[in-house]
Structures are given as C-alpha cells and as structure tokens.
Amino acid sequence: MKLSVNGVPHEVEADPATPLLYVLRNDLKLNGAKFGCGLGQCGACTVMVDGKAVFSCLTPVMLVEGRQIKTVEGLGTLDEPGPMQAAFIEEQAAQCGYCIAGMMMRAQALLEAKPDAGDADIRQALEPNLCRCGTHMRILRAVARARDKMRSTSAASSGTTGRAS
Amino acid sequence: MKRFWMSVAVLVVAFGAGLFAYARKPAIGPVQPPHRSAFDQALIEKGAVLASVGNCTSCHTRPGDRSFAGGLAVPTPFGTIYSTNITPDPETGIGRWSQAAFTRAMREGVDRAGNHLYPAFPYDHFTLVSDKDNGALYAYLMTRQPVNRRPRANELPFPLNVRLVLAGWKLLFFDKGAYRDVASQSAEWNRGAYLVNGLGHCGACHTPRNRLGAEKKGSHLAGGEAEGWAAFALDAGSPAPVPWTHDSLFAYLRQGWHADHGVANGPMGEVTGNLGRLPDADISAMATYVVSRMGEPAPQRVAKAREIRTKLSTDAGAIPIPVSAKAETPTGRGAVIFQAACATCHDGSRPQPFGGLDFHLSSTVNAPSPQNAINTVLFGLPAASGRQSAIMPGFAATLRDDQVTDLLAYLREAFAGQPAWPDAADRLAATRGGKYPVSVRPSDGIERGPANVGAQDK
Numbered sequence: 232m233k234l235s236v237n238g239v240p241h242e243v244e245a246d247p248a249t250p251l252l253y254v255l256r257n258d259l260k261l262n263g264a265k266f267g268c269g270l271g272q273c274g275a276c277t278v279m280v281d282g283k284a285v286f287s288c289l290t291p292v293m294l295v296e297g298r299q300i301k302t303v304e305g306l307g308t309l310d311e312p313g314p315m316q317a318a319f320i321e322e323q324a325a326q327c328g329y330c331i332a333g334m335m336m337r338a339q340a341l342l343e344a345k346p347d348a349g350d351a352d353i354r355q356a357l358e359p360n361l362c363r364c365g366t367h368m369r370i371l372r373a374v375a376r377a378r379d380k381m382r383s384t385s386a387a388s389s390g391t392t393g394r395a396s
Numbered sequence: 397m398k399r400f401w402m403s404v405a406v407l408v409v410a411f412g413a414g415l416f417a418y419a420r421k422p423a424i425g426p427v428q429p430p431h432r433s434a435f436d437q438a439l440i441e442k443g444a445v446l447a448s449v450g451n452c453t454s455c456h457t458r459p460g461d462r463s464f465a466g467g468l469a470v471p472t473p474f475g476t477i478y479s480t481n482i483t484p485d486p487e488t489g490i491g492r493w494s495q496a497a498f499t500r501a502m503r504e505g506v507d508r509a510g511n512h513l514y515p516a517f518p519y520d521h522f523t524l525v526s527d528k529d530n531g532a533l534y535a536y537l538m539t540r541q542p543v544n545r546r547p548r549a550n551e552l553p554f555p556l557n558v559r560l561v562l563a564g565w566k567l568l569f570f571d572k573g574a575y576r577d578v579a580s581q582s583a584e585w586n587r588g589a590y591l592v593n594g595l596g597h598c599g600a601c602h603t604p605r606n607r608l609g610a611e612k613k614g615s616h617l618a619g620g621e622a623e624g625w626a627a628f629a630l631d632a633g634s635p636a637p638v639p640w641t642h643d644s645l646f647a648y649l650r651q652g653w654h655a656d657h658g659v660a661n662g663p664m665g666e667v668t669g670n671l672g673r674l675p676d677a678d679i680s681a682m683a684t685y686v687v688s689r690m691g692e693p694a695p696q697r698v699a700k701a702r703e704i705r706t707k708l709s710t711d712a713g714a715i716p717i718p719v720s721a722k723a724e725t726p727t728g729r730g731a732v733i734f735q736a737a738c739a740t741c742h743d744g745s746r747p748q749p750f751g752g753l754d755f756h757l758s759s760t761v762n763a764p765s766p767q768n769a770i771n772t773v774l775f776g777l778p779a780a781s782g783r784q785s786a787i788m789p790g791f792a793a794t795l796r797d798d799q800v801t802d803l804l805a806y807l808r809e810a811f812a813g814q815p816a817w818p819d820a821a822d823r824l825a826a827t828r829g830g831k832y833p834v835s836v837r838p839s840d841g842i843e844r845g846p847a848n849v850g851a852q853d854k
C-alpha cells in the first residue's frame with residue numbers, strides 16, 4: 232500500500248482496516264501523533280489529510296491511499312521549526328505536551344484554509360481537541376501568533392523589499 | 397351574448413368581492429404594553445413551560461443572539477422566511493398586542509394588524525391551544541426583555557409575497573378551532589393528543605407535506621422531514637427495529653435517549669431538550685398518544701425485535717461480516733471502514749448514551765431514506781457547549797463520496813438485512829455540496845433561548 236506522508240512516498244504492508252495512527256507510529260516511526268482515547272473524542276491523534284484535520288485513530292489506512300497526509304513532523308524540524316511550532320514554543324503553550332501535536336495540526340488546517348482566521352474561528356476550530364493540563368489560553372495565543380507569523384511571512388515573500396522573520 | 401358576458405362579469409366581481417371580504421381580517425386595536433405587575437407570577441411560569449413545548453425559541457431566536465428577537469432565516473421550498481420579533485417591544489415586537497390579538501394569531505394565523513401569517517408559524521397546530529394556555533403564553537412573552545429590532549423582510553416570489561394569497565391556502569388546508577376531547581379516549585390520551593398535535597406541533601416535521609406546503613390530511617404522523625433530516629414515521633410505519641412502547645418513548649422524551657433507540661439528534665435534540673421543563677405526567681400523556689397512533693406492532697416485527705435482543709445479549713461485540721475476504725465488494729470495503737472508524741464506539745461495550753448505538757437497533761439504518769445516515773456520517777454529533785452530551789466525530793474530511801456509499805451499503809446489509817439505498821449517492825452529493833442544507837445540532841438540548849446555553853442574554 233502506497234502512502235504519501237509529509238511529501239515523502241512510503242510503501243507499507245498493513246491490513247486495510249488498520250487505523251492510520253498505528254501505521255504512522257508503528258510502521259513509519261512518526262510518533263508525533265498520539266493515541267489518546269481511540270474514539271475520536273480527544274484529538275491527540277489529529278493529522279491532516281488533503282489539507283483537512285482528521286482523527287487518525289478512526290481512519291482506516293485504506294481510505295488515505297493516494298492522498299496527501301501531513302503530520303506534525305511535516306511542519307518543521309527541531310533546528311528549523313515551522314511558524315506553528317515556533318509560535319507554540321514562544322508562547323510556551325505545552326505543559327505535558329500530549330495534546331499539542333494534534334492541536335497544531337488542527338490549527339494548521341484552519342490557517343491553511345483561512346489565513347485570516349479570527350479568535351472566534353480559532354476557538355471554534357479547536358473545539359474537538361482536548362487538553363487536560365488546561366493550557367487552553369496559551370494554545371489559543373500560540374495559534375493567533377502562528378497566524379500573524381504566517382501572514383507576515385507571506386506578505387514579506389510577496390513584497391518587493393523582503394523581510395527576515 | 398352581451399347579457400351573458402355581463403352576468404359573467406357580475407359573477408366574477410361578486411366572487412372577487414366575497415373572497416376579498418373573506419380574506420381580509422380587521423386590525424385589533426393597539427394597547428399600551430402591559431406592565432409585569434399585570435400578570436400573576438405563576439401564570440408567567442406556566443407560560444415558560446408552554447413556550448418550551450411550543451419550541452418558540454428555536455425559530456424566534458437566532459443562535460447566540462437576543463431571546464425571541466426573531467430574524468432567523470427559515471428556508472422553505474417557496475423562499476426564505478425570517479422569523480418575527482415576539483419580544484414585547486412596542487415598535488418592532490408584539491408590545492402593542494392585546495391578549496385577544498395574541499390569541500387570534502395562535503388560533504387563526506393573523507397578526508394584530510389583520511395580515512395573514514405564513515404557515516411557517518405552525519398555526520395549523522397552534523389553533524388547538526386553549527384560551528387558558530394562550531393566556532399563560534401571553535403572560536410569559538409579554539414579560540420578556542423587549543428588543544427593538546426589525547427582522548429582515550421575507551424573500552418570497554410573487555404571488556406568494558402577497559399575504560392575501562394565504563386566505564386561499566387556509567380555505568384549502570386550515571381547520572380552525574381549539575382542541576376538543578375525544579370522548580371515547582382516556583383523559584391521558586386526550587392530554588397527549590392536545591400537546592402532540594397542538595403546541596408540540598410534532599406533525600410539522602413528522603407528517604409529510606403536499607406541494608403547497610400543507611400537511612397531508614390522510615398521512616398524519618406518517619413521517620416527514622425537517623431541516624435536512626428525515627423525521628421518522630410515528631404511525632405503523634415506524635422504522636424502529638424494536639417497536640416503541642409507552643415506557644421507552646416516555647424515557648426517550650424525558651431524557652433524550654433510550655437504550656433501544658439511541659440519542660435524539662438533529663432537530664429532535666432540541667425537542668427533547670425543550671421537553672425537560674414539562675412534568676412527567678404530560679410527557680407520559682404524549683407517549684400514550686403517540687404509541688396509540690403506532691398501534692400494536694405486527695407479529696413479524698415483534699419476532700424480529702426478540703431476535704435482535706437475543707443477538708445483542710449473546711454475541712455483543714461480534715462483527716457481522718468477516719472483513720478480510722471481501723474487500724473487493726462495496727459492502728466488503730464498507731465493512732473495513734466500519735471496523736476501523738465506527739466499531740470502537742458502535743460495536744463496543746460502553747453503555748449509552750455515551751457509547752454508540754448498536755446499529756441493529758437503529759431507526760436511521762432501517763429507515764426508508766438514507767438522509768439521516770448521510771448526515772450523521774458526514775457531520776457527526778457536535779459537542780454541546782457547557783453541558784454533558786453524547787458526541788460523535790464527523791467523517792466528512794475522512795471519507796470520499798464512494799467510501800461513504802460503501803459504508804452505507806454495508807450498514808444496510810449487515811444491520812438491517814436490506815439492500816443498499818438506491819438514492820444514497822445522489823443525496824450524499826446534494827448534502828455535501830450544500831444543495832440540500834442540513835442543520836447540525838448537539839444531542840438532547842436546546843442551544844437557544846432564555847436560561848439555555850447559546851442565547852446572548854442568558
């Protein structure tokens with residue numbers, strides 16, 4: 232079975248009913264997405280498929296063959312974090328961190344679809360993702376910061392003078 | 397010949413004048429908005445309960461906005477109607493309406509100024525409401541916060557934008573008059589009929605409508621639709637695999653779910669949420685009446701229900717079709733999707749309402765139309781704000797159209813023992829594309845209105 236994850240093609244052997252989450256973690260060793268409830272009720276397993284946020288724990292791998300999968304590993308690296316990851320670091324939005332990969336992927340999907348998302352949009356979009364530590368206010372600030380970063384980056388790259396961010 | 401045409405002209409004019417006289421209703425004089433002290437507190441409280449039964453807030457409040465200030469867009473097959481402001485504001489609401497004007501609106505569908513009201517306001521049901529209950533509703537509404545706001549004008553094409561046309565509609569379809577007890581039935585049955593067919597206006601969704609938007613007289617509670625959802629038949633055609641009983645229907649209406657039937661969702665979630673204010677005796681009466689409309693279930697249905705119960709008590713947790721062998725067929729692929737995406741909740745051991753319903757029991761899977769199954773798969777059951785609720789994630793982003801139809805084909809075959817719905821693909825495309833609008837609501841609870849989550853003035 233052929234999967235495209237973070238732009239990289241992979242060939243995996245798996246029962247078609249295997250949840251995408253297990254394939255990502257066990258076969259591809261991409262451990263960013265987490266197993267939380269296994270019921271699509273907590274959001275820790277959220278990844279992007281064709282630009283939309285989905286619960287990977289409830290997505291049989293059969294359904295995503297030939298589609299573009301993006302995980303938190305696809306947002307940036309330790310040395311060069313992407314704008315979403317940098318914003319979460321700057322706001323110190325993680326406490327235990329278990330929910331954060333899912334939070335970032337759902338927020339990324341929102342901002343890719345709606346770059347000028349307002350605070351109410353962010354709150355509404357993140358509604359399915361739970362955080363037991365209670366860092367919601369920091370998470371909301373981090374997503375707003377990521378939105379501003381992405382906007383200034385795209386403004387800079389389309390402008391004539393350019394600007395380091 | 398000339399005389400003939402003369403008499404035709406006279407007849408036409410006379411008929412027209414008669415119709416006009418019939419169609420026109422007089423205005424009822426304005427009053428000073430009554431002060432709160434004009435109403436007994438107990439009467440206001442009774443009115444609050446009745447307003448919940450009538451689900452007034454659902455149409456007359458925009459989600460998150462001021463209670464009863466109107467302006468909600470109500471899509472109809474004929475155009476969009478915007479609900480009116482029923483706060484006691486003297487200029488834009490019903491502040492200048494007397495009790496008589498209010499009662500006339502409920503009984504006849506005519507506003508204070510004498511204009512006919514569109515039957516989106518279900519006066520074909522509210523006509524049954526007693527003068528006494530109209531008094532309580534009036535007391536309640538006239539003591540709400542006035543909001544000065546004029547809702548948008550309706551968007552209806554000619555000639556439907558001429559309200560006089562409604563006189564003709566009423567002539568054809570409207571039976572005016574307060575509820576009268578059926579002597580051969582018990583007091584409880586009559587109370588139930590009064591609530592179900594009157595203020596509760598269950599038939600507004602659960603009775604099919606004709607091309608002019610009127611409920612079909614011979615098909616009372618035979619199943620209709622509302623806000624993009626099938627409203628299941630409440631007569632002998634009920635699709636419930638385990639037939640409803642008085643007790644199960646009472647529990648469902650009281651608590652918003654029942655182990656044999658699952659949770660109330662779609663617009664029904666608001667209904668069971670609203671009924672929360674009603675005393676047990678009234679809910680029991682409604683159950684008595686509706687179950688009497690369903691009648692004794694046929695012996696085959698009873699036998700099938702017994703079979704389902706036995707199955708669930710002996711092999712709970714078993715997946716009905718072995719998946720590995722059949723991944724090349726639609727139902728085989730559907731089985732794979734079911735196993736990974738649905739079974740963790742719907743074939744698990746957690747009890748309802750927070751665990752999923754076993755689909756052997758599902759009216760949705762057994763229903764003649766795939767619409768509710770499509771809505772639920774795509775949009776799930778969103779979490780309610782500020783209270784506990786059953787939830788389900790939506791799969792719109794996960795499943796492509798062909799994958800949804802594979803899943804639906806599997807659910808039909810495995811759990812209802814029936815062939816795939818022939819109209820599933822068309823309905824799915826219309827639903828996903830937004831051509832067929834669906835309102836998505838949390839289970840069991842009202843999101844709008846006074847003292848409820850969602851209204852700005854909570």
